[in-house]
Amino acid sequence: MNIFNEFEKDIKAMIAELANDGTLPNAMDVSKLTVESPRDPSHGDLATNAAMVLSKQAGMNPRQLAEILAPTIESIHGVENAEIAGPGFINIRLNGICYLNLLKQILADDISFGASNIGAKTPVNVEYVSANPTGPLTVGHARGAIVGDSLANLLLKAGFAVRKEYYTNDAGNQVNVLGESAYLRYREALGEEITIPEGCYPGEYLKDVGQAIAKQEGDKWLSEDEYLPFFRDFAVNYLMDEIRADLAKVGIKHDLFYSEKSAVENGSVDRAMEYLMSKGLIYQGVLEPPKGKKPEDWEPREQTLFKSTDFGDDVDRPIQKSDGSYTYFANDIAHFYDVHTQGYDDLVVVVGADHGGYVRRAESAFKAMTDGKGTLSMPLCAMVNVLNNGVPVKMSKRAGTFITLRDVLDAVGGGVMRFIMLTRQSNQTLEFDYSRALDQSKDNPYFYVQYAHARACSVLNHGADMFDDMDVSKADLEKLNRPETLSVIKALSAWPRLVEQAATAREPHRVAFYLQDLASAFHGWWNMGRDDATLRFLIKDDRELSMAHLALVSAVKTVIASALDVIGVEPLDELRGELKDSEEAA
Numbered sequence: 001m002n003i004f005n006e007f008e009k010d011i012k013a014m015i016a017e018l019a020n021d022g023t024l025p026n027a028m029d030v031s032k033l034t035v036e037s038p039r040d041p042s043h044g045d046l047a048t049n050a051a052m053v054l055s056k057q058a059g060m061n062p063r064q065l066a067e068i069l070a071p072t073i074e075s076i077h078g079v080e081n082a083e084i085a086g087p088g089f090i091n092i093r094l095n096g097i098c099y100l101n102l103l104k105q106i107l108a109d110d111i112s113f114g115a116s117n118i119g120a121k122t123p124v125n126v127e128y129v130s131a132n133p134t135g136p137l138t139v140g141h142a143r144g145a146i147v148g149d150s151l152a153n154l155l156l157k158a159g160f161a162v163r164k165e166y167y168t169n170d171a172g173n174q175v176n177v178l179g180e181s182a183y184l185r186y187r188e189a190l191g192e193e194i195t196i197p198e199g200c201y202p203g204e205y206l207k208d209v210g211q212a213i214a215k216q217e218g219d220k221w222l223s224e225d226e227y228l229p230f231f232r233d234f235a236v237n238y239l240m241d242e243i244r245a246d247l248a249k250v251g252i253k254h255d256l257f258y259s260e261k262s263a264v265e266n267g268s269v270d271r272a273m274e275y276l277m278s279k280g281l282i283y284q285g286v287l288e289p290p291k292g293k294k295p296e297d298w299e300p301r302e303q304t305l306f307k308s309t310d311f312g313d314d315v316d317r318p319i320q321k322s323d324g325s326y327t328y329f330a331n332d333i334a335h336f337y338d339v340h341t342q343g344y345d346d347l348v349v350v351v352g353a354d355h356g357g358y359v360r361r362a363e364s365a366f367k368a369m370t371d372g373k374g375t376l377s378m379p380l381c382a383m384v385n386v387l388n389n390g391v392p393v394k395m396s397k398r399a400g401t402f403i404t405l406r407d408v409l410d411a412v413g414g415g416v417m418r419f420i421m422l423t424r425q426s427n428q429t430l431e432f433d434y435s436r437a438l439d440q441s442k443d444n445p446y447f448y449v450q451y452a453h454a455r456a457c458s459v460l461n462h463g464a465d466m467f468d469d470m471d472v473s474k475a476d477l478e479k480l481n482r483p484e485t486l487s488v489i490k491a492l493s494a495w496p497r498l499v500e501q502a503a504t505a506r507e508p509h510r511v512a513f514y515l516q517d518l519a520s521a522f523h524g525w526w527n528m529g530r531d532d533a534t535l536r537f538l539i540k541d542d543r544e545l546s547m548a549h550l551a552l553v554s555a556v557k558t559v560i561a562s563a564l565d566v567i568g569v570e571p572l573d574e575l576r577g578e579l580k581d582s583e584e585a586a
Helices: 003-020 050-058 062-073 096-112 139-157 173-189 205-217 228-249 260-265 268-278 328-341 353-369 405-412 414-420 434-438 445-466 483-505 509-531 543-566
Strands: 046-048 079-085 089-094 123-127 161-168 256-259 282-286 302-306 317-320 346-349 375-377 384-388 430-433
Touching: 003 046, 003 050, 003 062, 003 483, 050 062, 050 089, 062 079, 062 089, 089 096, 096 483, 096 543, 123 139, 139 161, 139 384, 139 405, 139 414, 139 483, 139 509, 139 543, 161 260, 173 205, 173 228, 205 228, 228 405, 256 260, 260 268, 260 328, 268 282, 268 328, 268 353, 317 328, 328 353, 353 375, 384 434, 405 414, 405 434, 414 430, 414 434, 414 445, 430 434, 445 509, 445 543, 483 509, 483 543, 509 543
Parallel strands: 123 161, 123 346, 161 256, 346 375, 384 430
Antiparallel strands: 046 089, 079 089, 282 302, 302 317
């Protein structure tokens, strides 16, 4: 039950009735009419721009129209009053019954509360992680993985038909280098002293690959000249198994692993190029040097180019190298072609912030593949700085040059990692401090939210012990008439709206922000009970009020679990000890 959507529908229906009785003109365009939260919560529960956006059609100024609309809005069931503000905005205050009905809905829906159908089962392909299979996943990859997986879950909650995809970059020179590096480690595993030359991968993780091959193959490949294909494929498969295992530890499972190598071998690239040629979008031409940058050795040369400027790009892009092989971009175009032909014209690709310059050409290619109908969005994930007590953490010895996903998982666990990775917008740099991530204090957003859920579970358990036949579905919710409890219900009412807004904006971090706000409202109610006995969750001598409180506590527990489920974090039913105050944590 989305209160905002429900009242938007009611106001639009009311305007249609006013048109029918001649008060307003017929066939008014209400597409720009919205119902939002007022900027200042003290002004009411909802606000509508109806008078502002309809005044011209109505032939009167916004204030005049608002004076007609406000009294009629007050007649809508659940509205306590409607007041005109400024030039013609209308602030709406709801009565308690409206929120109590929503509380009943939460108790009935359980964890599915907040689910929306705005997606209308529209197919969306969400591609994320997609790291080169040349080594372990880094902490940077982990952020993209968590953002992508949480976004996919969010879109599912909003009613989209989602496919989770991992694009495997298993073609190109970096995979050949991987094969050569694995071959060196294989020789090392057989007792040979080796030197890792410049250009090869030095990480110790490849020792495991070399030892696995030596165990399986013996010394067979020492006398073989054509060793590279085997070592390349073995290393890719071995490392992809490692990547899948690491992702599983953080609760991530993809529906599809798309292979770049397979796309080349099965003709997808050729088919995509043929499609572009049939549209007249490939030609032979000469590109100008980059503006303000003309290298001394630059020479104009004819290339095979894609007309990406027809779809909003800055320049046309090469799709074939001088030796006749396709560029990486051509392989990406083939991927877009396959995604489109498989029925997905809404594509999300989560990438690192260093890929920002790639966005426009990718958008142009996807538009070309979908005849301009498709939508490609590319959320950018900025760097993660890993600290411990404020001190930068040293690079992983196993990886050689970076901190791995496994390093962080081993230090803090998957739930903490997932939550904290969403505590900043993805395009902003994130500092991940081990000590703070594990600190069970109010300053740690993960524990602050989890403690709210655990506290709710504890209260419900105590309630069951205190009262026989506890059934919150039969509670007299009208007992929840205090401002303190209504503020908690209002926080719960925001969840369905948040799901739709965050899914539309493709911003899963909003869920983590919402959870902190809800936890704050719940903890605030708990703290008030210390000073006011009538606000305590359980009152032994007042069963009816206690049942009403327990119903609200149950709803809080349900919505926290629903939101945590979206971001892939398991709710905790109990935590040892009390949540420390900020001063103590410091």
